[in-house]
Amino acid sequence: MTTVRDPGLQPERTRLAWRRTLLALTVVTLLTVRLAFTGGRSAAGSAVLALLGWGTVVTLCWRRATGSGVSRTGGRHLALVGLAAAGFALIGTLLVLRGL
Numbered sequence: 340m341t342t343v344r345d346p347g348l349q350p351e352r353t354r355l356a357w358r359r360t361l362l363a364l365t366v367v368t369l370l371t372v373r374l375a376f377t378g379g380r381s382a383a384g385s386a387v388l389a390l391l392g393w394g395t396v397v398t399l400c401w402r403r404a405t406g407s408g409v410s411r412t413g414g415r416h417l418a419l420v421g422l423a424a425a426g427f428a429l430i431g432t433l434l435v436l437r438g439l
Contacts, residue, residue, distance in 0.1 A: 357400055360396075360400075360424075361396070361397060361400065363427075364392075364393050364396055364397075364423075364424075364427055365393065367389065367427050367430055367431045367434070368386075368389045368390060368392075368393040368427075370434050371385050371386045371389040371430055371434065372386045372389070372390070374386065374434065374437065385430060385433070388426070388430075389426075389427070389430055392423040392426055392427060393423075395419065395423055396420055396423045396424075399419065399420060400420065
């Protein structure tokens with residue numbers, strides 16, 4: 340006896356969560372780039388790291404975030420996405436402390 344799984348709204352909630360995550364990462368990246376224009380070398384270095392992290396996350400998660408197909412990562416890149424999210428949290432905290 341095979342049971343058919345009814346996913347309900349779970350796929351849509353997952354898609355929306357990935358979109359919110361990418362939106363938040365984009366905002367932090369843009370604020371970091373803005374800070375790089377007014378700050379010194381450390382601000383420019385933070386902007387470069389933020390752009391690299393943002394590009395990595397977008398590259399890895401785009402298909403899942405847009406709902407255009409199943410991600411082919413197979414869950415292997417979850418640690419990398421988690422590390423990027425932690426880095427963005429640190430950058431976001433630094434931005435708040437600097438008053439942006």
